[in-house]
């Protein structure tokens with residue numbers, strides 16, 4: 261599955277690999293970003309660069325269907341606060 265970040269906020273997945281033109285938004289001129297291809301949410305979560313990740317653990321749990329505990333097992337750095 262392919263993971264994307266929406267220019268409106270949020271992460272979504274698709275089994276289609278969109279082109280840049282598909283990801284471009286005619287209405288506001290911004291575009292979505294292709295994150296990468298992963299077999300599952302678990303694979304994606306393991307690969308997240310926690311330091312540059314802007315979404316909350318709760319959001320990630322909601323989207324992935326995984327518990328926050330499981331997410332932190334997969335990628336413990338997501339539990340750290342990098343803003344301090």
Ligand SMILES: [Zn+2]
Nearest residue numbers: 285287288289
């Ligand atoms: Zn837009």
